[in-house]
Amino acid sequence: EALGLARTKGYRNTLVLKFGTSLAGGIIDGQGRIAGGLNEITGVVIDMREDASQHPTTLVRGNAGGYVSFGGIVRLAGLLGLDRAEWLKGEPDLPRRLALELENAGSAHHAEAKAVYEGIGEYVADLALELSGYYPVDRVVISGGVVAGRAGLVIAEKAQSLVGRTMEFSRDDDETTLRYGALIGAAELAGEAIESGKSLGGPDQAAAGPRFYQ
Numbered sequence: 001e002a003l004g005l006a007r008t009k010g011y012r013n014t015l016v017l018k019f020g021t022s023l024a025g026g027i028i029d030g031q032g033r034i035a036g037g038l039n040e041i042t043g044v045v046i047d048m049r050e051d052a053s054q055h056p057t058t059l060v061r062g063n064a065g066g067y068v069s070f071g072g073i074v075r076l077a078g079l080l081g082l083d084r085a086e087w088l089k090g091e092p093d094l095p096r097r098l099a100l101e102l103e104n105a106g107s108a109h110h111a112e113a114k115a116v117y118e119g120i121g122e123y124v125a126d127l128a129l130e131l132s133g134y135y136p137v138d139r140v141v142i143s144g145g146v147v148a149g150r151a152g153l154v155i156a157e158k159a160q161s162l163v164g165r166t167m168e169f170s171r172d173d174d175e176t177t178l179r180y181g182a183l184i185g186a187a188e189l190a191g192e193a194i195e196s197g198k199s200l201g202g203p204d205q206a207a208a209g210p211r212f213y214q
Contacts, residue, residue: 002014002016002025002026002027002028002034003026003028003033003034005028005141005172006028006032006033007032010032011028011032011139011141012028012029012030012031012032012138013028013029013030013135013136013137013138013139014027014028014137014138014139014140014141015027015028015041015128015131015135015137015139015140015141016028016141016143017041017068017124017127017140017141017142017143017144018143018144019068019069019070019142019143019144019145019146019147020069020070020144020145021069021070021071022042022065022069022071023041023042023064023065023068023069023072024041024042024144025041026041027041027131027135027137029135029136030136035135041064041127041131042063042064042065042069043058043060043063043064043065044063044064044127044130044131045060045061045062045063045064046062046063046064046067046123046126046127046130047061047062047067047126048062049061049062052066053066053067053072053075054066064123064127067120067123067127068120068123068124068127070095070145070146072120072123073094073095073098073116073117073120074094074095076116076119076120077094077098077116080112080115080116080119082094082098082112082116085109085112087109095145095146095151096145096146098112098113098116098117098146098151099113099117099146099147099149099150099151101113102114102117102149102150102151102154103149103150114154117147117151117154117155117158118154118155118158120155120158121154121155121156121157121158121159121162122158122159122162124140124142124155124156124158124159124169125158125159125162125163128140128159128163128167128169129163132166132167137167138167138168139167139168139169139170140156140159140167140168140169140170141170141171141172142155142156142169142170142171142172143171143172147171148171148172152171153171155169155171156169156170156171157169
């Protein structure tokens with residue numbers, strides 16, 4: 001999707017954050033390509049406290065995927081005491097329910113929902129600042145599911161208020177463009193892999209498959 005956004009919207013020096021069960025994304029460089037080096041953004045440590053959230057597989061504490069994700073939304077809601085709230089008991093999709101409350105300014109639970117998503121905005125700001133120490137980042141784009149609506153705007157606005165004008169934060173709510181962009185990106189990566197296989201191993205290697213993408 002990051003590469004697709006570079007092609008369809010012309011983004012440059014942009015950090016793309018895709019909320020899901022964990023965190024996906026990429027960094028678009030000044031030439032509109034995916035930056036080399038660190039692109040497993042979910043593993044970037046943004047919380048150094050001893051009691052930071054721990055990844056269930058790697059056991060690393062404080063990684064971004066545990067904070068900037070749907071799981072991070074559930075975790076933060078729990079820290080704010082919403083896991084004990086009567087109105088959320090038995091809720092199977094807490095991030096979506098909070099997003100719906102946020103869409104309704106007259107909701108009795110609007111303020112609680114906003115507090116959760118503003119907290120996520122703080123995590124996004126921390127992650128963006130951390131990565132900007134290694135890559136030029138002028139823009140941060142947030143996408144994915146429930147954060148495509150008002151929730152994404154609250155996240156972006158909070159992050160913007162903390163970071164200031166050194167970066168521009170926004171949410172991309174055009175899921176059709178994002179999916180189309182993902183297909184463009186996948187096709188381009190596949191094409192580059194095939195060409196790489198041809199140059200490195202000749203026709204036989206190309207037929208066997210790209211050596212760096214298997």
